[in-house]
Amino acid sequence: MTDAQPSTLDTGTVLAADPDWWRQAAVYQIYPRSFADANGDGIGDLKGITSRVPYLVELGVDAVWLSPFYPSALADGGYDVDDYRDVDPKLGTLADFDEMIAALHAAGIRLIADIVPNHSSNRHEWFREALASPKGSAARDRYIFRDGEGSDGTQPPSDWQSIFGGSAWEPVGEGQFYLHLFAPEQPDLNWANREVRDDFLRTLRFWSDRGVDGFRVDVAHALAKDLTYPLRSHAELEATKLAEDGSHPLWDREELDEIYAEWRAVFDEYDPPRIAVAEAWVAPTRRHRYAAPTSLGQAFNFDLLRANFDAAEFHEIVDRNMTFAGETGSSNTWVFSNHDVVRHATRYGLPEDDSNEGDVGKQWLLRGGSPAEVDEALGLRRARAATLFLLGLPGSAYLYQGEELGLPEVGEIPDASRQDPTFFRNAGVEVGRDGCRVPLPWVADAPSFGFGPTAASHLPQPSWFARYAVDVEAADPDSTLSMYRRALALRHELHGEEKLAWVTLDEPTVLAFQRPGGWTVVTNFGSSSFALPDGLGGMEVLLASAPLDAAAPGIVVPPATTVWTR
Template sequence: MNDSVQTPLNIDPDWWRQAVVYQIYPRSFSDQDGNGIGDLVGITLKVPYLKELGVDAAWLSPFYPSALADGGYDVDDYRDVDPKIGTLEDFDVMAKTLHDAGIKLIVDIVPNHSSDRHEWFIEALNSPKGSAARDRYIFRDGTGTNGENPPTDWVSVFGGRAWEPVGDGQWYLHIFAPEQPDLNWENSEVHEDFKKTLRFWSDRGVDGFRVDVAHGMAKDLTEPLPSEAQLQEIPKEGNHPIWDRDEVHNIFEEWREVLNEYAPPRTAVAEAWVETHRRPAYARSTGLGQAFNFDLLSSRFNAQEFRDIVALNLELAKKSGSSSTWVLSNHDVVRHATRYGLPIDAEKTNEQVGREWLLAGGPEDQLDRELGARRARAATLFELALPGSAYLYQGEELGLHEVADISDDQRQDPTFFRSPGINIGRDGCRVPLPWEALGDAFGFSDAKPHLPQPHWFAQYAADIQDADPTSTLNLYRAALRLRTELQTDEELEWLETGNDKVLAFRRPNGWVNITNFATFDVKIPEELTEGEFLLASVPFDGEKLPGSTSVWFKQD
């Protein structure tokens, strides 16, 4: 094992199993150098806020050198810090400050593709066909007389063609933006370089990694390549040319050997949008160890859907030997306070409804902000009472809604530019946080923020909520404090409520959660509310459970 720059925070190898992880989108968290972009010093100065919030770990979205063609997920150098947001020395100070506060550190790693400014890709463009430099990526000859047409008609995730010409008859594959050429994971150099990257950050005190597009790394592009229509018909269950191939787990077994060189072993969680029954493979102890479960994120605020999702994912966790993960919001989706305030469409996912609302311009007459906020608070208490780890996204503890009113000339997300009129992009959940009610940038920066903040952010500012005992921020603080005190075995028992709109479950130590998914008050059995009342998402008098409300009790 390499000599570590930082001493591990503790030696508990299972700290992650029921941890609360707070996702930081660095460029929108806190700016201290006045360039309108959040930075590592800003994160360091906000560690007391994170400690008071009560999270177990902070997860940083990409902070690497990048042209920001995709919010930092186009990485120029995997072993450095973007000079616009800090230095390696700033990173070390931040890591130490987090550890001193008892907070673990997780960082994003982006192995499916690099930036087109990465030194490898620049070398590839300056090298001939068939060269070792080009073999690190996925180059193919074009079709047509002189290779003037792409190898296939494949469409990228962000819209537009998935192949880009380089001027000599060859094209390179980019499943995402053109600035994100896909790496060739059949190349041994790629394997070795990423193991070097894992060790580099582990040696600097990183406790774990979130693996971006974990299901897309291994590919089989054996000729003849299918058409886009044929590609869409191939099941994504082990043998798809691009997604969720069985071979990807060979890569993660290599990574696990590296992660286990450390004491405690470094953790990893897969971002893998795969068929539900395929998810446990990513969470095996011989692989990454944990995988994101995005099912609640897509679900409507509905009792039966929530129960089915929880039951299924606890079974999947047992199958993998890992713990489940619970997510309501992140940097890629419409914030859940907004999703829950939009009209329910039984034919569409919650997230689809949110995207359509944004595309329509975010009309206020379609959004019930109060109902969305109330449901979001209830869903949060439900989530935090579940066994497994909870991943929170910055700003959800403030009850932030999605920002819809961003003009086209201020948007940054490539999905917006490559899918005009179809996908509005993800900028609305990435707007810089409001720390203070007063000031041009609500305390985020002394300069103009890189994305515009709406005027209504003032009422959600952290300093206003800090002084309000009924605020969403203080609800999160209370819930996380109690969660730490109540934490128990990774089991739950469903309880009978006598109403299909109400869910209740008990953890092994008597911790009871009751959630009313209806919009009206409901009388619940007295035996469910016996014991010590702990917390409610809105005021609760102990008689009828208000609509869109969740409560916690402790029973003997």
């Protein structure tokens, strides 16, 4: 793999060496192929990101989380990595990366790089060597190869299913198969192999030496696996998917503690220490492993992302996660949208689904993602209210590119234009994640809506993107973009200790909490307006997600609205 020399840029003089910068940071996720295209080939690139640093400054974010930018065949949106220590030529060069991170740091913005440790791509030099090597070789031991079943060894070692559909085992001839929990182009690495562990420590240092401030760890709960025979059946795996005791053979195993303790030792070699946040889809009671200070230090909670727009659900989730943060010494991670889920402006416009833990976006994808099912106005109104609720909470806020524009999911992508392996592996049963990955609209009347200098766009942009373009929203003081900018500016001004105190109200569909310094957040989840009681009604309104009735005495919060007061 590439071992180019790290950048010699002195970024330490630009950003203060604050070891706690991440605890209440606003982190903006950039999906690089869909953010900004500098050369007009229809694919977003690193120079495009650098050109938009002033936009990120005006938005008010503290850090950027950069989704995979490594060489890749894009079998899974860049999460099939050919070389962990290089940049995809379609996105730029290592010099472009150095220029980008220098520009971000000069603007006071840190960078979190996505790292994909569970699997490489099938084009990685290690995997090509494994296929060219005999059964039982050291090269194959870096991955998970197993003998097939049946008299002639042509049957998979088990009936395990890939996350993307179909068998999790791919035949390579000579009676052997390799494991891929995701796409066949993503062979799982063998984390019981010392060489694999050491090479990733080398990768962490490579990017940290170039100035990367932290890492988002893809499927952090999957690295350690129990593959002793007999392998459990697919039905047995499904029955223990969220095992509370770490007994699942493929997910959330105790062996991860040792792996991430080694990562933590590398992070702590730097000043300030590099940070990490785990993407770990595990039971809430199991997140401690990843959020511990001896481990990665922070773990995503996707609880609000999966919740209905419901006061009781939001209250319980906040309480549970505040307790979790206190127990681990970590900070909370609040998120509504990312590159893997239906945008929350669309989710909140769908009928609620109490049968599936509020995961209405998933059900919508399985039904084909029809825009006709979406109440767009209601979805945006609720999304704005939920966002101000989230940005008022103590902890870090993870924002996904385009949500600051109120972008809905793009449901009307032709099958011939789709790219997500989920769509192809599930024979069209699920439309996949392309709808949240469509390139952003920057200029309403420009080719590709200003995404690049030409009309090229790797996923088709619908005509209605024009009304969500940055130039349109920047000129409108009531737009979603303007709301995000004001909220993030106020958040920097108001944030204090990582505490909140609930305010007791008589209306169960309204939640209110106070932060240190007299800052109060009130969200009306109901269908009727709510007049704040005297103690709150006479306060100064700092920001509201929807217009308030200026003629009403005191403060009256309309339905699906959040108000910040002081």
